[in-house]
Amino acid sequence: MAWPWIAVCVHIFHLTAIWPSQLVLPSVEHSCGFLQLRVSSAAPGRVPDDPADSSRHSGTSREMLPILLGILLCSLAASAAPLSSVTLDYGTFTGTTNTTNGLIYFQGIRYADPPVGALRWQAPASPPSGHLGNVNATEPGFACIADTQTNSGATTDEDCLFGNVFVPIATTPNSKLPVLVYFYGGGFESGRSQDFPPENIVLGSAKPLIFVTFNYRLGQFGFLSGTPVQQSGQLNAGLLDQRAALEWVQSYISKFGGDPSRVTLWGQSAGAGSVMFHLIAEGGENKHLFHQAMGDSPPLIYLAEYNAQHTEDLFAQFAGFAGCGNAGDGQAIMACLRAASTATIATAGKNTLGNRTSTNYPIQPVLDESFLRQRPIEAFKADNFVRVPMLFGSNTDEGANWSAKLPNPSANTSSPSATETTVYNFIAGQYAGFSQTSFNEALTLYPLAVYDESFSLQGQQMFGEMRFICTALMITDAARKAGLKVYQYHYDNPILGSDHAAELSAFFDGPTSNPLFIAMQQYWTSFVTSGAPVASSSASWTQRGLNGSPRLLLHPGEVKMEAVPASLTAHCAFWHSLATEIST
Numbered sequence: 109m110a111w112p113w114i115a116v117c118v119h120i121f122h123l124t125a126i127w128p129s130q131l132v133l134p135s136v137e138h139s140c141g142f143l144q145l146r147v148s149s150a151a152p153g154r155v156p157d158d159p160a161d162s163s164r165h166s167g168t169s170r171e172m173l174p175i176l177l178g179i180l181l182c183s184l185a186a187s188a189a190p191l192s193s194v195t196l197d198y199g200t201f202t203g204t205t206n207t208t209n210g211l212i213y214f215q216g217i218r219y220a221d222p223p224v225g226a227l228r229w230q231a232p233a234s235p236p237s238g239h240l241g242n243v244n245a246t247e248p249g250f251a252c253i254a255d256t257q258t259n260s261g262a263t264t265d266e267d268c269l270f271g272n273v274f275v276p277i278a279t280t281p282n283s284k285l286p287v288l289v290y291f292y293g294g295g296f297e298s299g300r301s302q303d304f305p306p307e308n309i310v311l312g313s314a315k316p317l318i319f320v321t322f323n324y325r326l327g328q329f330g331f332l333s334g335t336p337v338q339q340s341g342q343l344n345a346g347l348l349d350q351r352a353a354l355e356w357v358q359s360y361i362s363k364f365g366g367d368p369s370r371v372t373l374w375g376q377s378a379g380a381g382s383v384m385f386h387l388i389a390e391g392g393e394n395k396h397l398f399h400q401a402m403g404d405s406p407p408l409i410y411l412a413e414y415n416a417q418h419t420e421d422l423f424a425q426f427a428g429f430a431g432c433g434n435a436g437d438g439q440a441i442m443a444c445l446r447a448a449s450t451a452t453i454a455t456a457g458k459n460t461l462g463n464r465t466s467t468n469y470p471i472q473p474v475l476d477e478s479f480l481r482q483r484p485i486e487a488f489k490a491d492n493f494v495r496v497p498m499l500f501g502s503n504t505d506e507g508a509n510w511s512a513k514l515p516n517p518s519a520n521t522s523s524p525s526a527t528e529t530t531v532y533n534f535i536a537g538q539y540a541g542f543s544q545t546s547f548n549e550a551l552t553l554y555p556l557a558v559y560d561e562s563f564s565l566q567g568q569q570m571f572g573e574m575r576f577i578c579t580a581l582m583i584t585d586a587a588r589k590a591g592l593k594v595y596q597y598h599y600d601n602p603i604l605g606s607d608h609a610a611e612l613s614a615f616f617d618g619p620t621s622n623p624l625f626i627a628m629q630q631y632w633t634s635f636v637t638s639g640a641p642v643a644s645s646s647a648s649w650t651q652r653g654l655n656g657s658p659r660l661l662l663h664p665g666e667v668k669m670e671a672v673p674a675s676l677t678a679h680c681a682f683w684h685s686l687a688t689e690i691s692t
């Protein structure tokens with residue numbers, strides 16, 4: 109096996125000497141470097157079929173050599189796996205090849221200039237403006253700073269716009285593999301791509317795919333809003349980071365063997381909310397940045413206008429905590445904030461969060477009249493979204509434990525002294541504008557008796573449905589009515605729990621022999637690779653119909669299609685009727 113490879117290498121160097129002006133030397137060297145690597149490390153059965161093989165030993169004449177050489181070089185470049193090193197127009201990135209599990213890991217690929225100094229609260233400058241030379245893409249880059257921090261840390265920094273690309277070892281630049289892009293959750297205030305390892309996804313897929321994750325700015329670094337930001341900066345910068353990452357995929361993923369025309373977006377929680385925002389961004393115009401969309405537990409957030417009083421108040425409070433409140437007009441305040449240290453900005457965000465004792469995630473995306481022009485309910489109702497096949501769903505106990513995290517005891521429904529008012533305070537803390545009248549109506553839909561007289565369970569069900577469960581149903585409803593291919597699921601796991609994010613164990617918690625988890629890996633990845641979710645030893649997943657059903661029940665005892673309960677549909681209709689009141 110080894111000798112023919114070496115022979116080809118020698119041959120090319122020989123030809124290079126004869127016709128140097130017609131050759132692109134770096135690609136010759138690159139191809140040869142690869143061949144040498146294969147000779148020393150190729151495991152049986154792992155060497156990909158090489159289309160150049162048949163021409164390798166045939167007789168050649170001098171006249172044919174330039175043509176043959178061209179074919180040979182193209183074929184070699186096209187089959188230069190493993191892609192342990194990839195050259196982009198702004199740098200060469202060398203990843204780590206794991207020959208045991210068959211994955212190549214490219215980590216910490218900078219996709220934009222550091223968003224610091226003058227670039228704080230600006231759109232990402234992507235791709236990076238300078239040439240980066242040879243980059244060791246062997247470690248995850250810094251994660252973005254969460255709004256619970258008081259400074260950068262050992263693994264977090266403002267300079268955090270890094271991505272990761274995970275490629276099966278047999279991939280060649282010609283493979284044109286489908287691409288799965290994952291956005292992490294964390295309420296737009298925390299989260300980091302390195303918490304989402306690729307093994308269960310890439311190795312759990314029956315057909316090869318490329319898995320891509322990116323960091324995007326969080327909290328006050330990514331979502332500071334208000335008129336001063338609109339005038340002297342960029343609203344929703346964190347979402348624009350994601351957009352830049354998607355454009356990066358379009359520009360560069362082919363170099364990693366990916367097909368830019370087969371990109372599926374995926375995310376969980378705020379990551380699924382992000383997928384939703386990309387569906388309705390820019391009026392829902394299809395910019396062909398992605399071709400399918402998946403979302404686990406997409407949240408319907410309180411989406412204020414960038415210049416609503418609520419938003420301006422948050423900005424003023426934040427600027428005050430940063431010591432910039434009295435700097436002058438909006439422009440002067442922004443200049444002061446840009447000149448402030450990372451620690452000052454981090455701490456000001458933490459203090460802002462600390463002041464909002466009834467709100468889990470105060471610093472959020474906003475309506476900005478440009479990227480986000482309509483709220484989701486309005487946008488989906490008006491058909492202003494990108495037409496792509498979709499897969500969305502949620503978990504049974506999405507609403508559990510959120511209230512218990514709130515420092516304000518009068519919004520903590522787990523407190524022994526909780527009352528109906530506590531439930532109201534909990535919901536209103538997440539959705540400013542929620543009226544007592546609407547709450548009274550909600551009480552008729554969620555009678556306490558149904559929840560064992562537990563205010564905690566009652567509030568949990570209201571919140572879980574209004575925020576996550578109904579959002580998945582709303583998206584699939586609009587997509588189905590638009591005639592798209594739509595799949596929906598319901599994750600219900602009494603053994604391991606069905607709280608928010610519980611289903612992610614199937615994808616990111618390491619090797620598993622759990623049949624439900626293995627089926628979920630197959631469903632999700634086959635949607636990416638073939639457009640239909642299929643698991644080899646599990647139920648057929650049928651598309652959603654116009655009546656709202658069915659959805660796939662993912663339960664450890666049985667996986668099957670189930671109807672969406674009429675009571676849930678009624679609850680969702682109620683919450684969605686409050687769109688204007690609660691800014692959803």
Ligand SMILES: *[C@@H]1O[C@H](CO)[C@@H](O)[C@H](O)[C@H]1NC(C)=O
Nearest residue numbers: 204205206207208209210307
């Ligand atoms: C390579 O993959 C194997 C199998 O998953 C794993 O045990 C090993 O730790 C990996 N090696 C490195 C260097 O990460």
Ligand SMILES: *[C@@H]1O[C@H](CO)[C@@H](O)[C@H](O)[C@H]1NC(C)=O
Nearest residue numbers: 202204242243244245246247
């Ligand atoms: C690249 O990373 C590897 C593994 O972490 C390390 O051994 C090597 O020294 C690094 N090279 C450079 C140029 O930093």
Ligand SMILES: *[C@@H]1O[C@H](CO)[C@@H](O)[C@H](O)[C@H]1NC(C)=O
Nearest residue numbers: 425428459462463464465516
């Ligand atoms: C929040 O800030 C306001 C004024 O900025 C202050 O009146 C209030 O006491 C603060 N609340 C908490 C819990 O810090």
Ligand SMILES: *[C@@H]1O[C@H](CO)[C@@H](O)[C@H](O)[C@H]1NC(C)=O
Nearest residue numbers: 505508509512564565568607
């Ligand atoms: C989270 O909520 C569930 C369902 O209400 C409950 O059983 C569980 O004890 C809660 N977990 C914590 C850590 O409070």
Ligand SMILES: *[C@@H]1O[C@H](CO)[C@@H](O)[C@H](O)[C@H]1NC(C)=O
Nearest residue numbers: 512513514515520522523524
């Ligand atoms: C909410 O109340 C529960 C029950 O009293 C308590 O365990 C929990 O610590 C409280 N949450 C906060 C953030 O104080």
